[in-house]
Amino acid sequence: MVPSFSASLAGSLALYLGYQLCKAVYNEWVSPMRLLPGPKSTHWFFGNLLDIMKDESGGLQERILAEYGRTMKFHGFFGRSRLFTTDPKAVHHFMARLDIYQKSEASRFSLGRIVGPGILVVEDDEHKKQRKIMNPAFGAPQVRQLTSIFVGVSLQLRDIWAAQVSASGGVARIEVLSWFNKASLDMIGLAGFNYPINALGTESHETPNELVEAFENLVQSETSGGFSFLRFLQFRFPLFRRIPTKRDTVHIKSQATMKRIGAQLLDESKRQIAENGTFEEGTSGRDLFSLLVRANTAKDVSAKQRLSNDDVLAQVPTFLVAGHETTSTALTYALYALTQNPAAQSRLREELLGVSTDTPTLDELNSLEYLECVVRETLRVHAPVTYTSRVAMQDDIVPLAQPFTDIHGVKHNTLRIRKGDPVVLPILAMNRSAEIWGPDAMEFKPERWLSLDTHTAHPGIYAHLLTFIGGPRACIGYRFSLAETKAVLFTLIRAFEFELGVPKEDIGVKSTPIVQRPVVLSEREKGNQMPLLVRPVMK
Structure with a gap:
């Protein structure tokens, strides 16, 4: 009886997969x-995806666009064509x-495993509701109040590096990269939740912070281990998500820890609101999470507009992903780019040393013209997130700035x-498009921003770049990230x-499922x- 049941189950799965494969073939045909x-598909199952994953030198996006034009296709799983375009319109x-264009169900499932039902995952009315409640926490005045936290952590990192330099003669x-990971964790801990992570002060042999350990275990579990056919089936077909895996054990444990700590932070924020009614400048209530809770509990917000506790708690891992991974990667590439352009490094240092304080305000940081150029150019040439994807919810006709010629001419x-x-x-390819930025688009030249013709029709939310995306799903925390980046560069370039x-x-x-990070090719085993x-x- 057992063999018969197993055979029936295997047969049913085979039929289900066969149906899905036939569906994929039909969708491709029409x-x-x-x-x-x-480019032609190079693998019957992976299409061109292996070529993209193995591109350790970078620049593959630009090379294929140069060969096939700004509006083209490449092949995904089972050879399914995917639109690939840098046409700004x-x-x-x-x-x-x-x-019309939303994240695919598979993408929402994958990212949701890490961040839960947060603003990075939800769509339609739920996204609008979360965005409306969260917007006040990420305004310019709120980020201005957080700048002292960014500067304080930067000074701590400066002193740690100074001690290492001194000890090394x-x-x-x-x-x-690892130090920027720690610094960005400390920043998001304090500025995001008023939660001291103290990653910079933790020695390698010490037990890591409980929240960070749960988050990193979850991210590593969901993003490491290479390709798994079962994982692929779970992403694509909800039926297979019922099959328990080792990842599920880590997921349940990590999510429980983050939810417990998040609930404590939520209770504390609500207690402060109940006691004080509001948060005064300079108090602990200036962190993003407290501002979110205050906005969500405001008297002029109806019960229908409020976020549930689960929705509020989902922003804890969301803040960690958005405020940690991307900023640490951007800072790493900023220093790398400056090592490859010593003149730019010297010019930036000269500007920064002209400031008379080690603890600048956000207004002082924003007034530094060449620092702004360096940050923009870093985010252009080395965007941490290299692409984003959508799926069409209905048929559509898309306008183009430049016509394309199909395979039939x-x-x-x-x-x-x-x-x-x-x-x-x-x-990344749009940020480095020669048609938009000129023949030197692949080069790190901060000076281009001093005379850039800003009437270009580039669709991004910041500096005509696509780094923070644009439109209703543009990065809500881009001001936060820019303030962090400027504070760290200001402090370190002045000192070293x-x-x-x-x-x-x-x-x-x-490339990882979240960001693209550097490796030393001769030391791949070190990650x-x-x-x-x-x-x-x-001096």
């Missing part, structure tokens, strides 16, 4: 995307029309999209000179890293 130019359309080889002034078609928005610790050719890239030689500035 999709207008099959007519787009693009089309990209703006995709980002603006949230009713005047020059130290420092792996900066026919020119098209618009792009026809069919319901269910996947769309990839190549953030930086040089790449390995040959430039030994630096590669490795993501960026070793720099650090010397004190001789």
Whole structure:
């Protein structure tokens, strides 16, 4: 009887998979995307995805766009065509029309495993509701109050590096990515939740912070281990999510820890509101989480508009993902880029040393013209998140700034999209498009921002870049990230000179499901890293 049941189950699964495969083949056959130019599929199952995952040198997006044009396709699983475009008019359309273009169910499931039902995952009315409640916490005045936290953590990191440099006789080889991970955790802990993580003060042999340990265990469990066919089935077909895995054990335990700590933070924020009625400047209530709770409990917010406790708690891992992974990666690439352009590093240092204080305000940081140029250029050339994807919820006709020619030689002034078609928005390739930024688009040149023609139709929310996306799903915390980045660079560039610790050719890239991070190609076993030689500035 048992063998018969097993055979029946296996047969049912085979039929289900066969149906889904036939469905995918049919969707590809009727999709207008099959007519787009693009590279041939290099694998029957992975399409072109293996080529993208193995691109350690970077620049693959730009190379294929240069060969096939700004509107093209590449192949995903089972050879399914995916739109790939840097056409600014089309990209703006995709980002603006949230009713048509949304994250796929598989993407929401994957990201939701880490952050829960937070603002990064939800769509439609739920996204609008969360965004409306959260917007006040990320306004310019609120971020201005948090700048002293960013500067304080930056000074702590400066002093740690200064001690290492001194102990090494005047020059130290420092792996900066891991230190920026710690610094950004401390910043988001204090500025995000008024929760002291103290990652910079924790020695390697000490027990890590409970919240951070749960979060990192969850991220590692969900993003490591290479390709798993069962995992693929779970992403694509909800039926297979009922099969328990080792990841589920880590997921349940980590989520329980984060929810328990989040509940404590929520209770504390509500207690402060009940006692004080409001948060005064300089008090603990200036953190993002407290501001979110205050906005959610305001008297002019109806019960229907309020977020549930689960929705509020979901923002804890959301803040950690958005405020930690991306900023630490951007800071790492900023220092790397400055090692490859010593003149820019010297010019930036000269500007920063002209400031008479070690503890600048956000207004003082924003007044530094060349610092702004360096930050913009870093986020252009080295955007931490290299792409984002959407799926069409209905048929659509997409406007184009530039016509494309299909595989039959026919020119098209618009792009026809069919319901269910996947769309990839190549953030990095758009930021480095020669058609938009000129023939030197791949080069790190902060000076370009001093004379940039800003009438370009680039659709991003910040500095004509796609780094923080645009439209209704634009990064809500971009001001927070910019303030962090400027505070850290201000502090470190004033104190140290930086040089790449390995040959430039030994630096590669490795994509994760969240960000693209650097690796040393000769030391792949050490994982993501960026070793720099650090010397004190001789004043």
